[in-house]
Amino acid sequence: MAVHPMINGLTVTVKVDGQTATEYPVPQDPNPQQLNNSYTQPISCFIESASGLTFAVEVSITHAFRAVWPYDQLLLSVWVDGNPVGCAWGPLPRTMAQRPVTLTVNRVVTPSETPGYDATRRLIFSAISSIEDATQSTIARDTEVARDMGTILATLTLARGRVEKRTKINYCGIPSNQNTLTLAEKSMKGRELTHGATLSTDFLLSKPIKSVDFVQTYEIADFRFLYRSRSGLRKELVLPPSPSPPGLGKVKKEEPQESANSRRFQREVDPPRSEPNLSQNDVKLKKTEPSDDSDIIDLSKIEPYNFAERAQQAKFKRDQGVIDLTSD
Numbered sequence: 001m002a003v004h005p006m007i008n009g010l011t012v013t014v015k016v017d018g019q020t021a022t023e024y025p026v027p028q029d030p031n032p033q034q035l036n037n038s039y040t041q042p043i044s045c046f047i048e049s050a051s052g053l054t055f056a057v058e059v060s061i062t063h064a065f066r067a068v069w070p071y072d073q074l075l076l077s078v079w080v081d082g083n084p085v086g087c088a089w090g091p092l093p094r095t096m097a098q099r100p101v102t103l104t105v106n107r108v109v110t111p112s113e114t115p116g117y118d119a120t121r122r123l124i125f126s127a128i129s130s131i132e133d134a135t136q137s138t139i140a141r142d143t144e145v146a147r148d149m150g151t152i153l154a155t156l157t158l159a160r161g162r163v164e165k166r167t168k169i170n171y172c173g174i175p176s177n178q179n180t181l182t183l184a185e186k187s188m189k190g191r192e193l194t195h196g197a198t199l200s201t202d203f204l205l206s207k208p209i210k211s212v213d214f215v216q217t218y219e220i221a222d223f224r225f226l227y228r229s230r231s232g233l234r235k236e237l238v239l240p241p242s243p244s245p246p247g248l249g250k251v252k253k254e255e256p257q258e259s260a261n262s263r264r265f266q267r268e269v270d271p272p273r274s275e276p277n278l279s280q281n282d283v284k285l286k287k288t289e290p291s292d293d294s295d296i297i298d299l300s301k302i303e304p305y306n307f308a309e310r311a312q313q314a315k316f317k318r319d320q321g322v323i324d325l326t327s328d
């Protein structure tokens with residue numbers, strides 16, 4: 001939840017699909033003219049968006065919040081992608097016994113085909129697609145649209161003297177979820193815009209609400225939430241890049257350990273078979289017929305072979321046509 005360093009008891013959050021969005025810091029680039037007044041510096045952070053998920057802005061104030069007299073109301077105004085989407089207001093808690101006050105903007109009022117009723121629709125994240133071939137007029141138009149795309153702005157204002165009045169509601173310019181968000185590639189100028197806001201096709205019918213005005217107002221804080229997809233947050237260096245696959249050297253180093261684990265697992269699953277104990281009585285020797293052939297060698301009585309000695313003792317059988325080279 002986003003907090004203001006100069007304001008106690010005040011928190012602002014964005015709910016994505018009913019859950020509080022995780023906030024990531026963004027480098028501050030304040031206007032030098034605003035350095036003397038910290039209240040006018042927006043509190044900025046990144047949040048993660050995903051296609052098809054709804055979102056809402058919620059403000060909570062506790063008794064620790066101290067307002068300057070004579071203000072007794074807090075007004076929440078929300079802009080999404082540069083379009084005003086709605087307001088919420090409520091009385092400020094004055095004592096510790098009072099419960100925290102929560103203001104929420106989660107729906108947008110749109111025209112209805114039913115006479116006497118308005119249609120309220122949910123806010124939804126939708127993916128942005130880009131086109132490379134675009135006319136100069138399209139690029140100029142999309143550049144204006146992309147300037148505030150991917151931004152949720154929540155402005156908090158102290159107010160007093162609420163007055164109801166009947167005025168025509170100016171409906172926001174956020175497109176329906178049925179339409180595809182398409183921008184010229186050149187209009188984004190290298191910005192990592194991944195999502196924009198659209199309105200749900202489903203809606204609730206409600207009686208037209210009366211517009212509210214206040215006699216006196218005093219703006220105290222702006223909270224800016226920059227929403228991007230997970231890949232967009234990585235490209236913005238808000239999140240660390242995806243871990244790279246292990247290198248070949250690391251894999252080779254891990255192979256012996258994996259082989260040892262495999263062998264140990266194999267021994268546990270299929271223990272080695274023990275050799276049967278054989279006695280001398282169990283061994284049957286094969287009898288051979290005696291032979292006068294001197295070429296038969298008894299391997300059971302053979303001595304260790306000495307290559308040098310045997311080389312001197314080796315003799316060739318003399319035969320016609322055979323040359324004895326040992327005598328040379």
